[in-house]
Amino acid sequence: MPQFKQFPLPDTGEGLTEAEILTWHVKPGDVVTVNQIIVEIETAKAAVELPCPFAGVVTQLHAQPGETVEVGVPIITVDVDPGGAPAAEPPVSDGKIGEEMPGGRIATLVGYGPRTGAAKRRARKGSAPVAAPEPVVAAAPVAAPVTPEPVAAGGYVPLAKPPVRKLAKELGVDLRALNGSGRDGVITREDVESAARNGSDVSTVEAPAYDPATRERRVAVRGVRKATAQAMVDSAFTAPHVTEFLTIDVTPMMELRARLKTHPGFRDVKLTPLAFAARAVCLAIRRTPDVNASWDAAANEIVYKSYTHLGIAAATPRGLVVPKVRDADAMSLRELGIALEQLTATARDGKTTPADMQHGTFTITNIGVFGVDTGTPIINPGESAILALGAIRDMPWVVDGQVVPRKVCQLALSFDHRVVDGQQGSQFLADVGALLADPAMAFTF
Known part of the structure; x- marks a missing residue:
């Protein structure tokens, strides 16, 4: 039976x-x-x-x-x-x-x-199924997500992606007059080009009147976003944060990166500045292990770790996730480049598992991919420090008494002052900066 x-x-x-x-x-x-x-x-x-x-x-x-x-x-x-x-x-x-x-x-x-x-x-609007949005990963530049905007006439008309909006502006096409053919009604490049070819005078279409009640959108806080919000509040109001900044000339690092691209051992590796920063962090931790430790409030102990599980902060529509590169301190620059590429691909596909986001010891957040110079990052719970890697820009720099254009980057280090003293945090940040400014310094570590 x-x-x-x-x-x-x-x-x-x-x-x-x-x-x-x-x-x-x-x-x-x-x-x-x-x-x-x-x-x-x-x-x-x-x-x-x-x-x-x-x-x-x-x-x-x-x-x-x-x-x-x-x-x-x-x-x-x-x-x-x-x-x-x-x-x-x-x-x-x-x-x-x-x-x-x-x-x-x-x-x-x-x-x-x-x-x-x-x-x-949970309360839901209508009977539409909950769909998982595609993530945007902070470790690699990707297109911004598309968010639907409510209008009074015609229901929900989604916004187009930035390149499509730019194309529409160039062709004189009013996106408000189009019905998107993409997923969830998203307006695509083909929709804009078709409207322009058909000669529709869409640029003069009058915008529909907006009902104030339809111009707000509420989304339930849940899942990753809910957990991240609580974790950030707990961290910000539990660990006494100190943030220090350092501006460095990374021209030698960028020149080394260009040379390695033609090296047989690196031809199949996507070698990004993040990989150099990850290697520099692992080397600098050897001299300042305190930034790789954690505060155990229950036992009233500081836990020092002989391994580095390096977290890479990634922003997704579900919220912030921080997958880890396990035993990053034991990896070469080439191995780190491969590991970061795999981590990025996994996060982009939404396949990062809970196990991949646990037991981190130090985190890097690559805000430079968004064109941001610096910030004051919040320490990931359970860790004692986080490094923000800013955008690399061409800027005037003094070299041997002469002002010349150089590749310049800003670093920001936040650390838990219960575990890391000011001298230790400053020493660690200076070491990371020295390694990025002159990769040959790695021989001294």
């Missing part, structure tokens, strides 16, 4: 308590196989695809897209013996959920022991 098994939401990372259902890849009546991807969820750390642990026929989905489910609560029921005689789904226990049953057992969902919570539906 039919045999029903329920698959409870697993803990996909250390200490996670809940996740939001993003997209189901199966429906009741579908046949599933072992390890087939059945659902995509979003935890406080990342979007994760879950495989089915057994084969059979799907009989019920216990949560819908947009619902938040606690770890351990069943999300799907599968009939693992569909060829048997017809039978009903396992009944819910006679008692009400949460009430004590005969023998002392607490009534809860069938097939699952006492639980601490149930699925919660």
Whole structure:
């Protein structure tokens, strides 16, 4: 006879308590196989695809897209013996959920022991499914995400990407008069070119009247954004931040980068300034291990680490994520270049797992890819320092008494003053700057 098994939401990372259902890849009546991807969820750390642990026929989905489910609560029921005689789904226990049953057992969902919570539906507008937006990674320049803008007439008309907006301006096309053919109605380059070829006088189309009530958009704070917000608040108001700045001439580093591009050992490596900064950080940590330590408030101890798990801050529409390069201190410049390229590709595809974002010891945030010179970064929780790498610009610089154009970059180091003293933080920042200004200094470390 039919045999029903329920698959409870697993803990996909250390200490996670809940996740939001993003997209189901199966429906009741579908046949599933072992390890087939059945659902995509979003935890406080990342979007994760879950495989089915057994084969059979799907009989019920216990949560819908947009619902938040606690770890351990069943999300799907599968009939693992569909060829048997017809039978009903396992009944819910006679008692009400949460009430004590005969023998002392607490009534809860069938097939699952006492639980601490149930699925919660978050408020959603309309019945549109929750879709996972594509990420924008801070470690590599990418196009800005497109956000829909509400208008009074015609519902939601999405904005075009910056290159498309520029093209529309050049061709005299008013984007407000177009219906986008791209994903979610996004206006594409082809839409703009077609409007221009058809000779439509769209540049003079009168803009629709706006209803003030439609000019605001509310988005629930959840998943990665929610966890990041709490982590940043905790860090900012727990660790006493100190931020120091250093402006350096990185012309020698850029010249070395250009030479290495033609070296046989680096021809297949995307060697970015971030890779040089990562190598410089790992070398400088050897002389100032305090920036690689952490503060254990519960034990009243400072934890010094003999390894460097280097975090690279990446901005995505879901929020800030910081995947790690494990044992970065043991890697060569070439190996770091390859690791960073793989990390970037994984983050861009939205495949960064919760495990890849845990146990970091030091973080670099590459704000230079956005054309930003410097900032005051907030320390990643559990760490003691973070380095912001600014944009590299052609600027006047004094060399041997003469003002000449050079490649100049600004660095900003924030550190936890409970762990790192001013002298130590200054020494570390100076070492990183010296290594980037003159890569030959690596021989002295």
